Amino acid sequence: xxxxxxxxxxxxxxxxxxxxxxxxxxxxxxxxxxxxxxxxxxxxxxxxxxxxxxxxxxxxxxxxxxxxxxxxxxxxxxxxxxxxxxxxxxxxxxxxxxxxxxxxxxxxxxxxxxxxxxxxxxxxxxxxxxxxxxxxxxxxxxxxxxxxxxxxxxxxxxxxxxxxxxxxxxxxxxxxxxxxxxxxxxxxxxxxxxxxxxxxxxxxxxxxxxxxxxxxxxxxxxx
Numbered sequence: 001x002x003x004x005x006x007x008x009x010x011x012x013x014x015x016x017x018x019x020x021x022x023x024x025x026x027x028x029x030x031x032x033x034x035x036x037x038x039x040x041x042x043x044x045x046x047x048x049x050x051x052x053x054x055x056x057x058x059x060x061x062x063x064x065x066x067x068x069x070x071x072x073x074x075x076x077x078x079x080x081x082x083x084x085x086x087x088x089x090x091x092x093x094x095x096x097x098x099x100x101x102x103x104x105x106x107x108x109x110x111x112x113x114x115x116x117x118x119x120x121x122x123x124x125x126x127x128x129x130x131x132x133x134x135x136x137x138x139x140x141x142x143x144x145x146x147x148x149x150x151x152x153x154x155x156x157x158x159x160x161x162x163x164x165x166x167x168x169x170x171x172x173x174x175x176x177x178x179x180x181x182x183x184x185x186x187x188x189x190x191x192x193x194x195x196x197x198x199x200x201x202x203x204x205x206x207x208x209x210x211x212x213x214x215x216x217x218x219x220x221x222x223x
Contacts, residue, residue: 003036004104004191007084012106018078030067038064040197041086047201048100052208054090062092083108088204098180098214100204109188111200113207114181115214117156122221127162127175129217134171140209146182149203155179180214182207 001009010033014023023030041060049055065085071077082105089099101112118126130137141152158176161167165175184203190196 002191002194002196003033003038003040004084004196005188006033007037007104008106008109008188008191011082011084011104014080015082015106018080018082020079023080034064037084044102044197044200045088047197048088048204051205052211054097055088058088058090058092060086062094063087065093082106097218098211100207100211102200104191106188109186109190111184111186111203111207112181113150113183113204113211114155115179116181117179122217123178124162124164125221126180126214126217127165127177129220130180131165131169131171131175133213134174137174137213138171140213143206143209146206146210149206150182150184152182153177153180154183155181182210 010026010030013026017023038060041063045055045058045060045063049058063086065081065087067081067084069076069079069081071079084104085093086102086104087093087095087099088102089095089097098113098115101116103110103112115122115126140146153174156178157173158178161169161172161176165172169175190199193199
Protein backbone atom coordinates (compact mmCIF):
# COMPACT_ATOMS: atom_id res chain seq x y z
CA UNK A 1 0.00 0.00 0.00
CA UNK A 2 1.07 3.58 -0.59
CA UNK A 3 1.05 6.24 2.10
CA UNK A 4 -2.01 7.89 0.55
CA UNK A 5 -3.92 4.60 0.35
CA UNK A 6 -3.08 4.01 4.03
CA UNK A 7 -4.31 7.52 4.80
CA UNK A 8 -7.60 6.79 3.02
CA UNK A 9 -8.07 3.68 5.12
CA UNK A 10 -7.27 5.62 8.29
CA UNK A 11 -9.72 8.40 7.38
CA UNK A 12 -12.48 5.87 6.75
CA UNK A 13 -11.95 4.55 10.28
CA UNK A 14 -11.78 8.08 11.67
CA UNK A 15 -15.11 8.89 10.07
CA UNK A 16 -16.68 6.16 12.22
CA UNK A 17 -14.71 7.12 15.36
CA UNK A 18 -14.47 10.89 15.28
CA UNK A 19 -13.68 11.46 18.94
CA UNK A 20 -10.62 12.41 20.96
CA UNK A 21 -10.38 9.12 22.86
CA UNK A 22 -10.15 7.00 19.72
CA UNK A 23 -7.75 9.38 17.98
CA UNK A 24 -5.45 9.46 21.00
CA UNK A 25 -5.20 5.67 20.88
CA UNK A 26 -4.15 5.66 17.21
CA UNK A 27 -2.24 8.94 16.99
CA UNK A 28 1.19 7.24 16.68
CA UNK A 29 -0.15 5.28 13.69
CA UNK A 30 -1.55 8.47 12.14
CA UNK A 31 1.79 10.27 12.50
CA UNK A 32 3.61 7.40 10.79
CA UNK A 33 1.13 7.42 7.91
CA UNK A 34 1.38 11.21 7.60
CA UNK A 35 5.19 11.01 7.37
CA UNK A 36 4.86 8.44 4.60
CA UNK A 37 2.41 10.73 2.80
CA UNK A 38 4.85 13.64 3.14
CA UNK A 39 7.51 11.62 1.30
CA UNK A 40 5.08 10.84 -1.52
CA UNK A 41 3.89 14.44 -1.74
CA UNK A 42 7.48 15.69 -1.86
CA UNK A 43 7.99 13.41 -4.86
CA UNK A 44 4.88 14.90 -6.48
CA UNK A 45 6.12 18.45 -5.79
CA UNK A 46 9.47 17.63 -7.40
CA UNK A 47 7.69 16.37 -10.51
CA UNK A 48 5.53 19.51 -10.73
CA UNK A 49 8.52 21.79 -10.06
CA UNK A 50 10.04 20.58 -13.35
CA UNK A 51 7.40 22.59 -15.27
CA UNK A 52 6.02 25.05 -12.68
CA UNK A 53 8.65 27.11 -10.89
CA UNK A 54 6.14 28.25 -8.26
CA UNK A 55 6.59 24.87 -6.57
CA UNK A 56 10.39 25.04 -6.47
CA UNK A 57 11.50 24.84 -2.84
CA UNK A 58 8.03 24.05 -1.49
CA UNK A 59 7.88 21.12 0.94
CA UNK A 60 5.02 18.75 1.73
CA UNK A 61 4.84 19.83 5.38
CA UNK A 62 3.97 23.37 4.17
CA UNK A 63 1.18 22.12 1.93
CA UNK A 64 -0.87 19.82 4.16
CA UNK A 65 -3.69 21.12 6.33
CA UNK A 66 -3.85 20.09 9.99
CA UNK A 67 -6.29 17.32 10.81
CA UNK A 68 -7.79 19.25 13.71
CA UNK A 69 -11.04 21.11 13.01
CA UNK A 70 -11.80 24.59 14.32
CA UNK A 71 -15.08 23.90 16.11
CA UNK A 72 -15.42 27.21 17.97
CA UNK A 73 -18.17 28.55 15.70
CA UNK A 74 -19.43 25.29 14.22
CA UNK A 75 -22.57 23.34 15.11
CA UNK A 76 -20.64 20.19 14.20
CA UNK A 77 -18.35 19.49 17.14
CA UNK A 78 -16.48 16.59 15.51
CA UNK A 79 -12.86 17.34 16.45
CA UNK A 80 -11.13 15.97 13.33
CA UNK A 81 -11.29 16.45 9.59
CA UNK A 82 -12.09 13.29 7.67
CA UNK A 83 -10.06 14.36 4.66
CA UNK A 84 -6.41 15.07 3.89
CA UNK A 85 -6.01 18.39 2.08
CA UNK A 86 -2.88 19.34 0.10
CA UNK A 87 -2.39 22.82 -1.42
CA UNK A 88 0.19 22.72 -4.20
CA UNK A 89 1.18 26.34 -4.71
CA UNK A 90 3.74 28.93 -3.74
CA UNK A 91 3.66 29.09 0.06
CA UNK A 92 1.82 25.79 0.35
CA UNK A 93 -1.41 26.01 2.33
CA UNK A 94 -0.78 29.74 2.87
CA UNK A 95 -0.95 30.38 -0.88
CA UNK A 96 -3.48 33.08 -1.80
CA UNK A 97 -2.91 32.92 -5.55
CA UNK A 98 -4.37 30.42 -7.99
CA UNK A 99 -3.04 26.97 -7.09
CA UNK A 100 -3.53 23.23 -7.39
CA UNK A 101 -5.27 21.32 -4.62
CA UNK A 102 -5.30 17.57 -4.03
CA UNK A 103 -8.21 16.40 -1.88
CA UNK A 104 -7.87 12.96 -0.30
CA UNK A 105 -11.12 11.69 1.20
CA UNK A 106 -12.70 8.21 1.16
CA UNK A 107 -15.11 8.23 -1.78
CA UNK A 108 -14.29 11.82 -2.66
CA UNK A 109 -10.73 12.11 -3.95
CA UNK A 110 -10.20 14.94 -6.42
CA UNK A 111 -7.68 17.28 -8.01
CA UNK A 112 -8.65 20.95 -8.26
CA UNK A 113 -7.03 23.91 -9.93
CA UNK A 114 -7.95 27.57 -9.64
CA UNK A 115 -9.09 30.17 -7.14
CA UNK A 116 -11.35 29.44 -4.16
CA UNK A 117 -13.70 32.29 -3.18
CA UNK A 118 -11.24 35.18 -3.65
CA UNK A 119 -11.80 38.43 -1.80
CA UNK A 120 -14.12 40.84 -3.60
CA UNK A 121 -11.45 43.18 -5.03
CA UNK A 122 -9.58 40.19 -6.45
CA UNK A 123 -12.76 38.60 -7.81
CA UNK A 124 -13.78 41.86 -9.52
CA UNK A 125 -10.35 42.15 -11.13
CA UNK A 126 -10.44 38.50 -12.21
CA UNK A 127 -13.82 38.99 -13.85
CA UNK A 128 -12.61 42.02 -15.79
CA UNK A 129 -9.39 40.32 -16.84
CA UNK A 130 -11.34 37.30 -18.04
CA UNK A 131 -13.83 39.50 -19.90
CA UNK A 132 -11.01 41.52 -21.50
CA UNK A 133 -9.21 38.34 -22.60
CA UNK A 134 -12.16 36.02 -23.12
CA UNK A 135 -10.83 34.44 -26.32
CA UNK A 136 -7.59 33.42 -24.59
CA UNK A 137 -9.54 32.13 -21.58
CA UNK A 138 -11.90 30.06 -23.72
CA UNK A 139 -9.02 28.67 -25.75
CA UNK A 140 -7.48 27.35 -22.52
CA UNK A 141 -10.76 25.82 -21.34
CA UNK A 142 -11.47 24.30 -24.76
CA UNK A 143 -8.22 22.34 -24.88
CA UNK A 144 -9.53 18.83 -25.70
CA UNK A 145 -7.09 17.13 -23.31
CA UNK A 146 -8.07 19.48 -20.47
CA UNK A 147 -11.79 19.07 -21.17
CA UNK A 148 -11.49 15.28 -21.26
CA UNK A 149 -9.98 15.28 -17.76
CA UNK A 150 -11.66 18.23 -16.04
CA UNK A 151 -14.78 19.13 -18.02
CA UNK A 152 -15.79 22.75 -17.51
CA UNK A 153 -15.68 25.33 -14.75
CA UNK A 154 -17.19 24.34 -11.41
CA UNK A 155 -18.02 26.35 -8.32
CA UNK A 156 -20.56 28.80 -6.92
CA UNK A 157 -22.11 31.45 -9.12
CA UNK A 158 -24.25 34.57 -8.83
CA UNK A 159 -27.83 34.48 -10.10
CA UNK A 160 -27.50 37.89 -11.74
CA UNK A 161 -24.69 39.73 -13.48
CA UNK A 162 -22.28 41.50 -11.09
CA UNK A 163 -22.09 45.27 -10.95
CA UNK A 164 -20.11 46.79 -13.82
CA UNK A 165 -21.17 44.25 -16.45
CA UNK A 166 -24.16 44.55 -18.83
CA UNK A 167 -27.00 42.09 -18.33
CA UNK A 168 -26.52 40.79 -21.86
CA UNK A 169 -22.76 40.34 -21.41
CA UNK A 170 -21.51 37.51 -23.65
CA UNK A 171 -20.31 34.54 -21.60
CA UNK A 172 -22.19 35.88 -18.60
CA UNK A 173 -22.18 32.40 -17.09
CA UNK A 174 -18.40 32.74 -16.70
CA UNK A 175 -18.48 36.32 -15.40
CA UNK A 176 -21.05 35.39 -12.73
CA UNK A 177 -18.75 32.79 -11.17
CA UNK A 178 -17.74 33.51 -7.56
CA UNK A 179 -14.75 31.18 -7.85
CA UNK A 180 -12.85 29.82 -10.83
CA UNK A 181 -12.15 26.10 -10.50
CA UNK A 182 -11.59 22.98 -12.56
CA UNK A 183 -11.97 19.58 -10.92
CA UNK A 184 -11.13 15.97 -11.69
CA UNK A 185 -12.37 13.07 -9.54
CA UNK A 186 -10.50 9.85 -8.74
CA UNK A 187 -11.52 6.53 -7.23
CA UNK A 188 -9.74 5.67 -3.99
CA UNK A 189 -8.04 2.79 -5.81
CA UNK A 190 -6.13 5.28 -7.98
CA UNK A 191 -3.78 5.87 -5.05
CA UNK A 192 -2.96 2.18 -4.69
CA UNK A 193 -0.58 2.71 -7.61
CA UNK A 194 3.04 3.16 -6.57
CA UNK A 195 3.41 5.72 -9.38
CA UNK A 196 0.26 7.74 -8.62
CA UNK A 197 2.36 10.90 -8.53
CA UNK A 198 3.18 10.55 -12.24
CA UNK A 199 -0.49 10.61 -13.19
CA UNK A 200 -1.34 13.54 -10.93
CA UNK A 201 1.68 15.53 -12.17
CA UNK A 202 0.60 14.91 -15.77
CA UNK A 203 -2.89 16.24 -15.01
CA UNK A 204 -1.45 19.22 -13.12
CA UNK A 205 0.56 20.04 -16.25
CA UNK A 206 -2.72 20.28 -18.19
CA UNK A 207 -3.99 22.73 -15.55
CA UNK A 208 -0.95 25.01 -15.68
CA UNK A 209 -2.14 27.36 -18.51
CA UNK A 210 -5.39 27.91 -16.58
CA UNK A 211 -3.47 28.64 -13.38
CA UNK A 212 -1.05 30.93 -15.24
CA UNK A 213 -3.95 32.92 -16.70
CA UNK A 214 -5.56 33.45 -13.29
CA UNK A 215 -2.24 34.34 -11.68
CA UNK A 216 -1.64 37.20 -14.11
CA UNK A 217 -4.31 39.04 -12.11
CA UNK A 218 -2.57 38.42 -8.79
CA UNK A 219 0.78 39.46 -10.23
CA UNK A 220 -0.66 42.67 -11.69
CA UNK A 221 -2.34 43.56 -8.40
CA UNK A 222 0.97 43.17 -6.55
CA UNK A 223 2.97 45.24 -9.06
